[in-house]
Amino acid sequence: MEAVEVESKGSHGGDGDRRTSRNDRRSSWGCTLLLVNNCLQNTSYFGLSTNLVNYFQVELHAGSKSAANSVTNWMGTSSITPLAAALLADSFLGRYWTITLFLVISVAGYGLVTASASAALQSAVFYAGLYLVALGGALSPVMVSFGADQFGDDESERGKQSSFFNWFYFSMNVGSLVGGTVLVWVQTAHGWRLGYGIPALLSVLAVALFMAGTSGYRRNQPPGGFPATRIAQVVVAAVRKWDVEAPDDAAVLHECASDDGVSTIQGSRRLVHTDQFRFLDKAAVETEGDRRVRPASPWRLCTVTQVEELKCVLRLLPVWACGIIFAAAYTQMSTTFILQGDTLDPRLGSFRVPAAVLSVFDTLSIMIWVPLYDCVIVPLVRRLTGNSRGFTPLARMGIGFVVLTITMLLAGVLEVARRRVLARHGTYIDADGAEYVPMSIFWQVPQYVVVGAAEVFTFIGQLEFFYEQAPDTMRSVCSGLPSVAFALGNYASSAIVAVVVRATARGGRSGWIPDDINDGHLDYFFWLLAVLCVGNFGAYLVVARWYNYKKTVD
Template identity: 70%
Template structure:
């Protein structure tokens, strides 16, 4: 699975990283239209990931969903390559290929879940190997993004768009070949269990109908069907879930009354496992919410970090290093932190905590939330020094990074903040992959894994809203504000301090969520 995902992400980042330039150079869109096109495409891709996850859990199963969506990706990349190689590319054909590619890449939560399915989480060794899988799986994504976002972008910019898109098309074919070649080795296939949305709706309706019924004090008095194999008869392939005391009002859906015996219906009487499915999802939502602010701060790498770096000296001798390229140090940081975490940090933590994974999943994510606050402090500290350099040299209006005039301060001073962001990513984003998979009901793992994607998407929207609000609120009364067009007259340091404070506050709220959270338990 990691090799398959690496090929997929080489192809994806080769297209997405330089997409705005293709739209401007080959389809002749202006900068604003091109930027909006990229944003709309990415947003649609995030939404489609939930569609793919729903199809996998409800109807197709994870294996066949991956196979189908990967074939869609191949068709998409071929269409994009044909357009890129044409002397006068068709905008309509390009957008059809682009959105098909977004649809094909929407299977990512399903791939994550299918990979996790290959490990037996009923024993300690299986859980250790599963946890290690998520680390190395994420590593493969970063290798893919590094190659696609650098080597292939260089090919597009310096050789030809046709070759720069043809290589991703070849990678998509190789991804399909690698996935299908492993068919005989895949050990577990979670069968589709019907619509999870329907099951959730049945619990809500049944509980609402019985709002006057008192839930019993003992869980043994609640309704639970069992098949001959000890599995829940109402959810195919799903292990039974143990009753939990949170959200007790939902237990009413599993209270059997005289009317239920006379008129049996899943919209009137649900099993304990079905009720606990909904409880699992509800417990995940506050954790998801904490990831939104994390993502909003994380994506500053592609916005305010770039604005800051554009004014700094990009030269090493006669060689120019654009500010956007410095983000490669974040990718390198992740690639170094993954083996360090898996081979050093986890064994050491295991000795101290006695936990099989070194840290609990919630603890791991919490560490990342705190580390990101340090990255914002590092960015703010550099901004204070940048403003001091501007003041010393009187470069408020003569240096904007656009006229070949740069501050006498190297862009490589940004490296520490990118490295710290990479460390935070390893703890939180990989922790999210593992957590949302592990804490989801068996029949909803793809859909719940998609929640981490939703969290990241909402974080992007929050970042845009935060920048807009801060820029307008601080520019009242004729002031330049924190984030003006002339960035040297702004106060990016204050914006970074604000993000650091928000990150710290997020950690505080997260600690309350982690203390409240109840881990899922299955009935053996």
């Protein structure tokens, strides 16, 4: 019997190992399809958005101001809809069905945009398709959360999960590079029908690839219901019990007495009690009134996990807020960097390089830094820290903050050098009447390359951090928080510029950022941004030190 029993155990172990290996291969195949899908989606999106203002002007005969407003309104909508998709995924549909639904919507949108090239109701059809794309293409936070769901919670799986975030961002940038260059060239050289038809075909392919991986996806995260309701219940219950004393012993709080590790919230693991925001613990104190009414109303008595969900969100907010100043400095790549580049010598042989094109070096930098980080930096740091991911997400984001500060310093140094060349040699006017400082525009390349490094550390670190530290049933929504910080960062940048212009252009002075920056001091503006970055990093260090990582009852 003993021999038979040993043989049986060995056979069972072998079957388990084979099943685990088979599941790992299926999960790996599913993640690969998700990365390709993400690349296709971004190729389609940037193939549509990059040259969109020209379509409004050429095909819809809109004026410059109207075309610009139409594009910014559409892009604003595209920034809001990801949170709607994330909320739908976390609350009701789940991530798989949300992705499926929104991919189909995007196919309809790209189809209408393509049809508008020859439709009689061109404007109406185009706008309908455009806003369907804004809705259907709002999948980044849901897609990244669904991809991260394919990995387990043990330490070895976390290393693979961290790698997935790197390659997700990589695939996004490959798509933006192809869409913003190749597809824009197709639109210019071969017309809008083909230029928009290719994104439509790619969106169909994205649906097909996503569906093809269905059998390989892990779909073990069910929707947990509307999170705002649970948060409101904690606040209301805590306020109702404002005169109740929060106990020092967390074991007496509602749910803590249970040792089964199961949360009453569908799709959520139980969370370990933390001492921060102790006022909210009152919501989980069971009073005599709660004991008399069974079951107790969740508006009077909440579980510890429900309370800790709100605490998780509150802890995330300061980290999220530090990303706003980061985004405000980062967005200079599409504003003041271009203003600076417009004054430099754009010639490369017989070609002229527009200043805006240099942003391609940011994308190329990302495409170099991601494999370098994943394949070289992480293994080296892992040996030093013993952490399977190399850096913790908080440390990784902090490094990105420092790197972006270096970018602002580089831009300021280049501006000082540019002004010196301007003072010594003046400006040069070529045969076409273009005026520029006799200094190559390619001196800007280093600052674009360093921006790419900052993105790899901070933006990808944000993807990983907000997914990992969010409550289980709010991961898609919290994964969308960095995009909100990015949008607010753009508004903050506009506000900083407005304040600087008003403060420095008094008394007839040209100020730091005049219409002709040769008369201004753009270097001072870059120094200001560097100081803001340093101050923001200091605040981030305080927040990171205060931060209490989420723990589950396992």
